[in-house]
């Protein structure tokens with residue numbers, strides 16, 4: 001009755017009996033996270049590191065086999081860094097900057113991501129999703145050892161959830177029995193198929209794309225360079241489009257677009273997969289097949305992410321096509337956004353309505369991701385004859401003329417969204433301030449002393465002063481912002497000035513715990529800062 | 541409110557028109573469609589201005605049916 005739905009790459013949280021299973025009345029928890037995927041575990045880390053007790057329930061005993069996500073963006077690594085496991089990911093991951101685009105085997109052009117200088121983390125790494133998840137779980141174990149109140153319960157399947165107004169009742173099945181607990185807050189991180197959504201009768205609308213993709217992760221000792229290769233209409237006909245991308249451990253991701261009307265079982269037979277791979281790689285390349293799968297995808301999101309005491313995050317809340325690597329990456333931004341808000345609400349330092357700003361901000365993020373990934377998908381798999389004609393016209397032109405290259409869309413890689421014009425934003429009152437650090441934007445990294453700026457921001461509210469005075473700390477209605485002061489001497493590269501001052505001489509930024517800019521000014525003004533801090537905590 | 545020029549602007553209209561038709565001579569319908577697509581993209585890049593391009597799209601959509 002509790003059979004695995006998938007096999008495991010790493011068994012990290014084997015079933016253990018919990019005292020809750022023998023309690024007379026359901027035990028009450030501040031936060032229960034449903035789903036121990038990357039988003040659920042990251043949520044637990046965020047809350048647990050704040051000292052908030054959190055229980056994660058997952059219906060398996062570890063991380064699923066098969067890589068799924070391979071591309072992790074700088075922002076996800078910066079968030080992981082805040083949780084204390086970003087470096088490990090980069091060390092294991094493959095850093096890449098070069099991409100090549102082919103059409104019918106001719107190289108159309110190549111591009112370099114040309115990552116900006118002066119960031120602690122690279123623009124992207126390729127890393128198998130199970131590793132990404134394992135680094136998060138390893139960090140949970142380390143945090144637990146240091147006293148973080150996190151619990152992960154494997155083989156605990158959630159079967160029913162009921163919002164009782166002042167709490168949420170949860171029915172759980174384990175290999176031994178069934179039991180109940182209650183929670184003040186429930187985070188739904190149970191993936192794209194989200195049983196929780198179904199239990200609450202909630203919608204999940206959007207667009208289904210009529211195409212299937214066959215993925216094969218293969219291990220080969222070939223000397224393909226560490227680049228992203230994308231073919232439109234390759235003549236080897238192994239797929240209508242094909243992607244080749246390197247992962248750690250000599251593993252390569254090959255992704256074939258194979259059409260809508262396919263016999264999944266037939267296509268997944270090893271001999272048939274090998275036919276495609278051989279057509280693409282040529283007869284002389286030997287390889288082992290590590291993992292294969294066929295997927296179709298949707299671009300859609302829930303109408304609302306917050307439903308009273310139940311809050312959705314990650315794939316449960318929104319799904320995008322894989323082009324652009326926006327799935328797990330956007331889920332990490334959900335966690336980053338939700339963690340501090342829920343923390344303040346639970347500690348009684350902010351009104352519950354602060355959680356509505358999660359709904360507002362992350363829906364904004366999801367819409368941006370869906371828009372981008374839908375556009376990529378329409379370019380890669382044109383839906384009409386004329387769309388196909390234009391697509392190929394772009395490719396033909398791009399081969400000869402630089403002007404057409406920006407129109408080629410084989411996936412616009414994930415960047416964090418700016419919360420322009422949303423409710424928590426305070427004044428943008430820095431004359432001459434750069435647009436990239438405007439209110440609502442995520443803070444860009446820059447060298448600071450012999451380290452970097454970002455690790456000094458976040459976790460709590462920060463008053464970032466550049467060539468400006470301010471008190472070391474300021475508390476408004478229970479919420480404290482502490483100062484990080486930067487002087488010209490510590491900004492040897494001048495990149496902090498470039499990214500945060502622009503044409504201004506000095507600046508004072510109020511930075512949120514998720515490293516987004518809440519407000520900025522030319523100089524410190526206590527009343528203005530207090531008002532912005534209130535606003536950023538949903539107190540207006 | 542855009543600066544889309546809807547007044548005559550091509551110096552030698554007959555010559556340009558003949559050249560346009562000539563470019564399609566001997567092409568199949570698919571090849572013609574592809575040529576048109578490339579031409580539109582080249583011209584659009586020359587214009588560059590999104591407001592003008594949007595106005596041109598609108599102007600093209602509103603006549604002819």
Ligand SMILES: Cc1cc2nc3c(=O)[nH]c(=O)nc-3n(C[C@H](O)[C@H](O)[C@H](O)COP(=O)(O)OP(=O)(O)OC[C@H]3O[C@@H](n4cnc5c(N)ncnc54)[C@H](O)[C@@H]3O)c2cc1C
Pocket residue numbers: 034035036037038039040057058059060068069070071072129156157158159189190191192194195196215295313314315316322324325326327328329330331
């Ligand atoms: C082919 C492919 C390629 C991709 N590439 C990328 C990429 O390059 N970059 C990127 O950012 N994203 C990518 N993604 C998306 C990425 O894999 C997902 O966005 C990510 O896994 C979402 O994480 P999650 O934690 O929200 O959900 P999931 O990883 O689905 O985790 C949900 C968890 O909930 C558990 N669960 C479900 N029901 C219950 C229940 N009733 N009780 C208890 N537990 C339950 C599940 O067992 C699972 O452990 C890709 C996806 C695919 C399919």
